Amino acid sequence: MKLEDFKITFDNPRGVFNVGDEVKGNVCISLNQPMKMRNIKLYFEGKGKSHWEVKQGRSKTDYRAQESYINYTIILFGAANTTSEHPAGSHFYPFSLRLAPNLPSSFEGKRGYVRYFCKATIDRPWKFDENTKRAFTVIHHLDLNASPEAGYPIYAEQEESIAGCCCSDGSISAVLSINKKGYVPGEPLNYSIHVDNRSDKNIERMLLELKQDVTYTGYSSSLFSSGNPKTHVKSDVFCLFSGTRNVNPNNSEDINQTATIPALPPSNLDGCGIIDIQYTLVLTVSVGWSTLEIEKEIIIGTIPLHIPMAVPSFPSVVPPGTMATAPPLEPPPYVDPPPAYEDCVFGGANIRDENDDEHTTGLSAWTPAYPYYHWGENGPPPIAVPSAPPPAYNQV
Missing domain, CATH: 2.60.40.640 (Immunoglobulin-like)
Structure with missing residues (x-):
């Protein structure tokens, strides 16, 4: 050879x-x-x-x-x-x-x-x-600084009735709070979960997942096709938090933790006309045969969101009898790794x-x-x- x-x-x-x-x-x-x-x-x-x-x-x-x-x-x-x-x-x-x-x-x-x-x-x-x-x-x-909603906090609550054999066994409610909507891979996501159990059963499990929904667009070559585009959604999930929780009847629990966003493609897949990507946080609370779910969309970008540090203000006129000895401080440079x-x-x-x-x-x-x-x-x-x-x- x-x-x-x-x-x-x-x-x-x-x-x-x-x-x-x-x-x-x-x-x-x-x-x-x-x-x-x-x-x-x-x-x-x-x-x-x-x-x-x-x-x-x-x-x-x-x-x-x-x-x-x-x-x-x-x-x-x-x-x-x-x-x-x-x-x-x-x-x-x-x-x-x-x-x-x-x-x-x-x-x-x-x-x-x-x-x-x-x-x-x-x-x-x-x-x-x-x-x-x-x-x-x-x-x-995808620069998160170009999205006005990326810095908005997320708050969602949901209540679910718990079904019994013949009648309701009470209800459960949950609140999901996230510090903001936009993240980049590697960034910590700070979340708070509050669960209130007003049912006759124990809350057995809580799960917080990051769901990737991919929407594909395609066309049929069938002779009977209308020629219009069709879409198909396929989902993957990444577990952020999973725990077996024994929240007794008439009790509540608070969870405050941090999870890291994994390596993922950016939301939307800008530039592609046949594939779209969206991300959702899904909180699932299980009680017996009943399930409570909260879903809230988040944005995954590639350039992180930044909140400018406050720059000290200086008087425009120097008071009599004093001298300006230094110019106003400049904002610190961009030091992200x-x-x-x-x-x-x-x-x-x-x-x-x-x-x-x-x-x-x-x-x-x-x-x-x-x-x-x-x-x-x-x-x-x-x-x-x-x-x-x-x-x-x-x-x-």
């Missing part, structure tokens, strides 16, 4: 890029003998897809949609229609591609995805082509598709990574609003 190694490397080793960034790297090829080939080319693709089935009896209807974001090819060696001999040895072919500012963030879901990858090909005459493939993450920032990048808590996918064969190498199991802030339990300090998004991975 003449080909010893064939791979794609990024200057940013984690392969995480913000929209507007330049994707830079090298295609590396190692040959122990010269090889005849037409060219070595690198293909960039970014696409969104949705697909699900609806079964009715023995028949089923497919719903699909697709969007194209990147479709670009670079010739790194050789030409399109001529054959040449590539020398033996190790060779590195640099590449770069500027990402458009309106691309959606990477996402891998159960019924669709937004995926970006590059694929290098050795085009060989009269032989199978050799391919290597690598995915990368794109981040379309740059984010790390962590794999999505809900996992990834196999990125092999119908265009890959046994001659395609590279990582097939892949998980997108998202900005993750390490503040600890105290959360972000009250500092000046940042003037720019967090840096790309290679600038950290």
Whole structure:
């Protein structure tokens, strides 16, 4: 075998890029003998897809949609229609591609995805082509400071009657309080739960979950289809708090705790027209066969919300007999730690598709990574609003 190694490397080793960034790297090829080939080319693709089935009896209807974001090819060696001999040895072919500012963030879901990858090909005459493939993450920032409601606190209450064998066994009520609506991954979420048990039964369990609702849009190719788009919602949940609580009849309990927001794609998935993401906090209180639920929407962003620190005020006129010895204090600089990048808590996918064969190498199991802030339990300090998004991975 003449080909010893064939791979794609990024200057940013984690392969995480913000929209507007330049994707830079090298295609590396190692040959122990010269090889005849037409060219070595690198293909960039970014696409969104949705697909699900609806079964009715023995028949089923497919719903699909697709969007194209990147479709670009670079010739790194050789030409399109001529054959040449590539020398033996190790060779590195640099590449770069500027990402458009309106691309959606990477996402891998159960019924669709937004995926970006590059694929290098050795085009060989009269032989199978050799391919290597690598995915990368794109981040379309969601700045919580641009959302007026992100800083609003959340308060919700609910009451539920407890059903008995022949009549009501009383009721339970719950109150859920959250310090604000907007968060970034890694940020502590401070919550308070108050439960009042006015029933004849014990409260057995309480559960606080972060639910991700993904809405996919697709179209049917059926001859009987109206041609109108259909939607399909798929949910995942991440447990923030789970406890077996023995709240006796005619008693109440208060829970004040902190949970950390996991690594997740931002709300809305801006830039994608076929996939939408929303997040909800769900509090569940169980009593016997009855369940009380409270649901409140929150926003997951990539740039944290900041409350400017109060700047001391100074008199506009200096009182007689005094001298101004120093100018007014400036607001403190933006001192947040740059984010790390962590794999999505809900996992990834196999990125092999119908265009890959046994001659395609590279990582097939892949998980997108998202900005993750390490503040600890105290959360972000009250500092000046940042003037720019967090840096790309290679600038950290």
